[in-house]
Amino acid sequence: MKKNRGKWKRLGWMGLLVFLLFLTGCGGFGSPAGGERQVVIPRADGKNTIETENLSADISNLDQGYLMVRYTGDAPKLFVQLIGPDQTEYKYFMEPSQEYVTIPLTCGDGEYYLCAYENVGGEQYSPVLSQMLELELENEFGPYLCSNQYVNFTLESQAVIFGMELTEGLTEGLEKVQKIYRWVTENICYDYDKAVNVSTGYLPDIDETLRTKKGICFDYAAMMTAMLRSQGIPSKLNIGYLTGDIYHAWISVYLDETGWIDRVIEFNGTDWQMMDPTVAASSGSREVQETAKDSTNYIVCYVR
Numbered sequence: 001m002k003k004n005r006g007k008w009k010r011l012g013w014m015g016l017l018v019f020l021l022f023l024t025g026c027g028g029f030g031s032p033a034g035g036e037r038q039v040v041i042p043r044a045d046g047k048n049t050i051e052t053e054n055l056s057a058d059i060s061n062l063d064q065g066y067l068m069v070r071y072t073g074d075a076p077k078l079f080v081q082l083i084g085p086d087q088t089e090y091k092y093f094m095e096p097s098q099e100y101v102t103i104p105l106t107c108g109d110g111e112y113y114l115c116a117y118e119n120v121g122g123e124q125y126s127p128v129l130s131q132m133l134e135l136e137l138e139n140e141f142g143p144y145l146c147s148n149q150y151v152n153f154t155l156e157s158q159a160v161i162f163g164m165e166l167t168e169g170l171t172e173g174l175e176k177v178q179k180i181y182r183w184v185t186e187n188i189c190y191d192y193d194k195a196v197n198v199s200t201g202y203l204p205d206i207d208e209t210l211r212t213k214k215g216i217c218f219d220y221a222a223m224m225t226a227m228l229r230s231q232g233i234p235s236k237l238n239i240g241y242l243t244g245d246i247y248h249a250w251i252s253v254y255l256d257e258t259g260w261i262d263r264v265i266e267f268n269g270t271d272w273q274m275m276d277p278t279v280a281a282s283s284g285s286r287e288v289q290e291t292a293k294d295s296t297n298y299i300v301c302y303v304r
Helices: 004-011 158-166 174-188 192-197 206-210 217-229 278-279 286-291
Strands: 049-051 055-058 064-072 078-083 089-092 101-104 110-121 124-135 235-242 246-255 259-261 296-301
Touching: 049 078, 055 110, 064 089, 064 110, 064 259, 089 101, 089 192, 158 174, 158 206, 158 217, 174 246, 206 217, 217 235, 217 246
Parallel strands: none
Antiparallel strands: 049 055, 055 064, 064 101, 078 089, 078 110, 110 124, 235 246, 235 296, 246 259
8 A cells, every 4th residue: 555655646746747648549430430339338137247256257249348347245346357468467346235346358369367356354365266358359448448446437438428518519539538638637636635645556436527627647548538539539538657756547549540649648730749738728837838749658467
């Protein structure tokens, strides 16, 4: 816990750099530019499941880019480990519930090693599931169009509804991305107190971010990703490091004519330029601006 708090505290210390995000788009919900891409609504169909006494892993929709896990045991929490074809280890924690948790498969086609462990006390865990999964995506954008544990939304989420209202009448993905980007950078403030006190395992609440008009970089990224995905615009929530040691979160967005736009960006009407939205949201020093513009300062560790 102390380690994670320290990471977010450094973000607050860096001030505006702590923030995050950037964007581009490919289309709107229902009629996205460049093709009919739709938001993926995760579901546990029960057609293909892996069962243990207290655990159900629904793998009915792997080809859509996700699996769903439900834990109903007596342990205080469950730790799910997922290792994809790129050998990156992803960790997901969940508490006992009758509800399923959506876990994205963001490493592309190939083999995924799925393990689950029950918490048996303190930091001790006991294995309850081990399974190899084979993934072949129906749509390469599937994992970046659906809700999951980190980008948690439904079409009834207030932030999603507001995003729809904000972009009403716009037909081009780029127009929607710009509209959402500008609103967020002009209306959401960075929460320095939260950055210092955020707990281990923190997960964003996009509706709370909308209501309070403040948050940390993780909140910015999750809300913008949800607002874009819910309109059929493929978006990645990236978690990694800025300048080597500052724990950071930001987004990438897919634009048909450009492809994936990675790290922070700002569109001046003609060209995409590197620019951290934190700087766009307020005034930053020249040093901060130059840091944000250099793409080599951003290192992605996980994509959610």
